Amino acid sequence: MNNKIIFYVLIVAYGFFSGCKEADVKKGITTSNKHVLSDDDIVLAHVNGTPITKYDVEKTINSTLKVSFENKKDENVRKKILESLIASRAIAIEQEKKLTEKDKAELEKEVQALKEQLLVKKYLSEHIKAEPINEDMARKYYESHLEEFGANKIRIYEMIASEQSVIASERDGLIKGLKESKSKKDLQELSNDL
Numbered sequence: 001m002n003n004k005i006i007f008y009v010l011i012v013a014y015g016f017f018s019g020c021k022e023a024d025v026k027k028g029i030t031t032s033n034k035h036v037l038s039d040d041d042i043v044l045a046h047v048n049g050t051p052i053t054k055y056d057v058e059k060t061i062n063s064t065l066k067v068s069f070e071n072k073k074d075e076n077v078r079k080k081i082l083e084s085l086i087a088s089r090a091i092a093i094e095q096e097k098k099l100t101e102k103d104k105a106e107l108e109k110e111v112q113a114l115k116e117q118l119l120v121k122k123y124l125s126e127h128i129k130a131e132p133i134n135e136d137m138a139r140k141y142y143e144s145h146l147e148e149f150g151a152n153k154i155r156i157y158e159m160i161a162s163e164q165s166v167i168a169s170e171r172d173g174l175i176k177g178l179k180e181s182k183s184k185k186d187l188q189e190l191s192n193d194l
Contacts, residue, residue: 044082047089057081 040055060081099107142149166174 045086047086048093050089050093052082052085052089056085060085 037055039058040053042054043051044054044057045052057078061077064081065077147153160174160178
């Protein structure tokens with residue numbers, strides 16, 4: 001169980017912190033496919049030579065605390081987040097040393113799958129607008145899809161038998177009368193005629 005937690009922390013940390021290296025930022029080296037993010041050049045801590053930047057702290061605050069948290073600017077909150085990132089990075093680095101080649105390949109596949117999920121989510125948020133659903137819309141959908149919600153259709157069958165032989169034309173007339181009957185009383189009267 002503990003290994004799974006460490007493994008997932010490693011996955012998140014690997015995906016989250018893969019970006020520009022501090023040496024590249026200090027030298028001012030950027031390539032056409034790398035973009036230096038705002039505050040990513042402000043290093044707040046190092047863990048085994050890897051930087052944790054102000055951008056990392058801000059991103060973590062925004063993604064974990066969302067907008068509802070009022071004290072986002074509180075320095076104690078920032079300090080706790082930084083401590084958490086340092087611990088997470090240290091665990092990730094330590095676990096990465098223990099990975100076999102197979103583990104590394106599996107991790108790379110999981111990171112790729114996570115990247116794909118994030119890209120799809122971003123695409124959908126940019127191209128598809130969610131239509132708000134009101135109570136009336138939900139009710140109509142429910143009523144038109146009862147089977148999906150576990151409702152079963154109930155069918156009632158009644159058998160009417162005659163003690164005497166009925167010729168085909170009489171039988172057809174009775175069947176037609178049954179189809180046209182509107183109430184149980186009509187059915188009883190019709191069956192009494194047999």
